Amino acid sequence: MFHDSHKLSDQQHHTIGPFLGPTRIAYFSMEIALRPEMHTYSGGLGVLAGDTARSASDLELPMVFVTLISRQGYLRQELDQSGWQHDHPDPWSPAESATPLRAKVSIPISGREVWIRPWLHLIRSPLGHDVPVLLLDTDLPENAPEDRGITDRLYGGDARYRLRQEIVLGIGGLRLLSALGFAGIHTYHLNEGHAALLALDLLRRHPRPADQVTNGDLRYDVAPVRESCIFTTHTPVEAGHDRFDWGLVSELLPDYIDLDQVRLLAGGESLNLTHLALSLSGFVNGVAQRHARTTREMFPGYRIRAITNGVHLPTWTHPAFAALYNEHYPSWGLEPETLAHADQLPGELLWKAHDQARHELIAAVAERTGVVLDPARPLIGYARRMTSYKRPELLFSDIERLRRINARFPFQVVLSGKAHPLDEPGKRHIQNIFGHIHELADELPIAFIPNYDASVARLLVPGVDVWLNTPVPPMEASGTSGMKAAINGVLNLSVLDGWWIEACVDGVTGWAIGRDGAKGAALASAEDLYSRLENDVLPLFHQDCDGWIRMMQQSISKIASTFNTQRMMRRYAAEAYVR
Ligand SMILES: *Cc1c(COP(=O)(O)O)cnc(C)c1O
Numbered sequence: 001m002f003h004d005s006h007k008l009s010d011q012q013h014h015t016i017g018p019f020l021g022p023t024r025i026a027y028f029s030m031e032i033a034l035r036p037e038m039h040t041y042s043g044g045l046g047v048l049a050g051d052t053a054r055s056a057s058d059l060e061l062p063m064v065f066v067t068l069i070s071r072q073g074y075l076r077q078e079l080d081q082s083g084w085q086h087d088h089p090d091p092w093s094p095a096e097s098a099t100p101l102r103a104k105v106s107i108p109i110s111g112r113e114v115w116i117r118p119w120l121h122l123i124r125s126p127l128g129h130d131v132p133v134l135l136l137d138t139d140l141p142e143n144a145p146e147d148r149g150i151t152d153r154l155y156g157g158d159a160r161y162r163l164r165q166e167i168v169l170g171i172g173g174l175r176l177l178s179a180l181g182f183a184g185i186h187t188y189h190l191n192e193g194h195a196a197l198l199a200l201d202l203l204r205r206h207p208r209p210a211d212q213v214t215n216g217d218l219r220y221d222v223a224p225v226r227e228s229c230i231f232t233t234h235t236p237v238e239a240g241h242d243r244f245d246w247g248l249v250s251e252l253l254p255d256y257i258d259l260d261q262v263r264l265l266a267g268g269e270s271l272n273l274t275h276l277a278l279s280l281s282g283f284v285n286g287v288a289q290r291h292a293r294t295t296r297e298m299f300p301g302y303r304i305r306a307i308t309n310g311v312h313l314p315t316w317t318h319p320a321f322a323a324l325y326n327e328h329y330p331s332w333g334l335e336p337e338t339l340a341h342a343d344q345l346p347g348e349l350l351w352k353a354h355d356q357a358r359h360e361l362i363a364a365v366a367e368r369t370g371v372v373l374d375p376a377r378p379l380i381g382y383a384r385r386m387t388s389y390k391r392p393e394l395l396f397s398d399i400e401r402l403r404r405i406n407a408r409f410p411f412q413v414v415l416s417g418k419a420h421p422l423d424e425p426g427k428r429h430i431q432n433i434f435g436h437i438h439e440l441a442d443e444l445p446i447a448f449i450p451n452y453d454a455s456v457a458r459l460l461v462p463g464v465d466v467w468l469n470t471p472v473p474p475m476e477a478s479g480t481s482g483m484k485a486a487i488n489g490v491l492n493l494s495v496l497d498g499w500w501i502e503a504c505v506d507g508v509t510g511w512a513i514g515r516d517g518a519k520g521a522a523l524a525s526a527e528d529l530y531s532r533l534e535n536d537v538l539p540l541f542h543q544d545c546d547g548w549i550r551m552m553q554q555s556i557s558k559i560a561s562t563f564n565t566q567r568m569m570r571r572y573a574a575e576a577y578v579r
Pocket residue numbers: 042043044045047383384385452453454457478479480481482484
C-alpha cells in the first residue's frame with residue numbers, strides 16, 4: 001500500500017512552489033490514509049480520501065488535499081484476555097513522511113491567536129505526477145499549551161475539542177491556502193461536514209450591499225460560495241453529523257460572524273454542519289445511489305446526486321493478483337475498465353494467486369492470535385468498525401445453528417475491528433465475539449486480529465474466501481471493504497445496502513443476504529444469513545470448485561472494472577469540478 005508516496009529522502013528536494021499556480025481544486029478531509037506509518041485516519045472515510053488522492057495523482061488532476069496532522073493518531077487497540085478493548089494513543093513521526101513548510105497562519109479561537117503550520121507530503125503516481133497533501137499542525141511553541149494539542153487526537157475529546165479542530169481544518173486550512181499563494185483554486189470539495197466552516201469563511205467574503213438587504217434577510221451572497229463548494233455526505237447515521245451548541249460556537253468564535261445569520265443557513269437549535277454544508281454547496285452527493293436517496297429523505301429540499309465510491313485498485317490488489325493483471329491487462333491500474341475481461345483469466349492462475357493470499361493470512365493469524373486455521377476449509381472474513389448498526393454478532397445469533405452448519409460444511413472465521421473509544425456497545429460486541437471464540441474453539445476456528453487498520457485490511461481482505469457484511473439498511477452509506485475483496489477474487493456475502501445493491505448479481509458476483517429492504521422485505525435476519533451459508537455458499541465451496549472459480553472471475557470482471565476510484569474521480573471531475 002501507499003508505495004507511491006514519497007520517502008523523506010526524495011521529499012527534501014520538494015517545496016510547495018510548483019503546485020501554487022496550477023492547482024484548481026482543494027479537497028478537505030478530517031482524515032486521510034496516506035501511508036501505514038502515518039496515523040492520520042481512522043477507517044473508511046480516511047481510506048476513501050487516500051484512495052481519492054491516489055487516483056487524483058494517477059489522473060493528474062490539479063488538486064491539493066488538506067487534513068489535520070493528528071500527531072497522536074486515532075486509536076491503538078489493546079484487547080485483554082476477556083476481549084475488552086483498551087484505548088491507547090497511536091503517535092507517529094511526521095518528520096519521517098512529510099516536510100514542515102515555513103508558512104504559518106493564525107486564527108483567533110476563544111479570543112486567542114492559534115498558529116497553524118502545514119507539513120507537506122507528496123503522492124506520486126506511477127507516471128511521475130505529484131499531488132500535494134497539507135497536514136495542519138498547531139503544535140508550535142508560540143501557541144498556548146491547550147492549543148498545541150488541537151491537532152493531536154483524531155475524533156478524540158469532547159465537542160469543544162472537536163469544534164476547535166474543525167475551525168482549524170475549515171477556516172485555518174482555507175486561509176493557509178491563500179497565505180501559501182494558491183491563487184487559482186476555484187473549487188473546494190468538503191469530504192463530509194467536518195470542513196463546513198470553510199464555506200462559512202468564504203461566505204464572509206461576500207457581504208451584500210446594505211441597501212439590498214431588509215431585516216431578517218441573509219446579509220451575504222451565497223451564490224459565489226455555492227459555485228465554489230462541493231459537499232459529499234457519507235453517512236445516514238445521526239452521530240456522524242456534527243452539531244454544536246450555539247453557546248459553544250459563540251464562545252470559540254466571538255466576533256466572527258453574526259450567529260443569527262448562520263442560523264438562517266444551518267438549522268435552529270444547534271449549529272448543524274451538514275445543514276451548513278448543504279446550504280452553501282452547489283453540488284451535493286451521496287456515496288451510492290441508495291445513500292443519495294436516503295439523504296434526500298433526511299434533508300428534503302436539496303438536490304442530492306449520487307457518485308458511488310470506489311477503491312484505488314493498485315493499492316488494494318494483492319501482489320499475486322497484480323502480477324496476473326500486469327501480464328494480461330498492462331494498463332489496468334490507470335484504465336480499470338480493461339479488467340472487464342478478467343472473466344477470461346485462466347481459473348487455475350486465479351486460484352493460485354488466491355491461494356497465496358490465503359496462506360499469507362493463515363500464517364499471520366497463527367503468529368498474531370495463535371489460532372491455527374485449516375487451509376482446506378473456507379475462510380469467512382468480517383472486519384470493519386465495531387458498532388451496533390453493522391451487526392458484528394449477527395453470525396453468532398444462534399450458536400447451535402452455527403454448529404450444525406459447521407458439522408455439515410466445515411468453515412472458519414477471521415474478524416477484526418476497533419470500537420470508537422466512547423462506543424461501549426461496540427466494545428461489548430468485541431468482548432462477546434471473544435466469548436464465542438472460546439465457546440466454539442474445539443470445532444470451529446475463529447480468530448480476531450487486533451488493531452484493525454489499512455495494513456491489517458491489506459492482509460485480511462484478500463486472504464479470505466468470503467467477505468461478510470451485515471449492516472442494518474440503509475445505514476451502510478456505501479462500504480468499500482467489499483470492493484477490496486471483490487478485486488482479489490473474494491466473494492461478497494452481504495445484506496443489500498450501499499454499494500452492494502449496485503454490484504450484486506446474485507449467484508454470479510456474490511450473494512445477497514435477505515431481500516432489498518426498500519422493496520418491502522423485512523430486515524435481513526440471522527436466518528437469512530444461515531440459509532445462504534448452508535444452501536449456497538458453503539456447498540459451492542466444498543462441492544463445486546469450478547463453479548466457485550467462475551464466480552471469482554465474474555466478481556473481478558464486473559466489480560473491479562467499475563467500483564474503483566479512477567472511475568469515481570473521473571465522475572467528480574466531469575460532473576462536480578467542472579460545472
Ligand atoms: C476499507 C477500510 C474500511 C472501510 O470499511 P467498510 O466497512 O467497508 O466501510 C475501514 N477501515 C479500514 C482500515 C479499511 O481499510
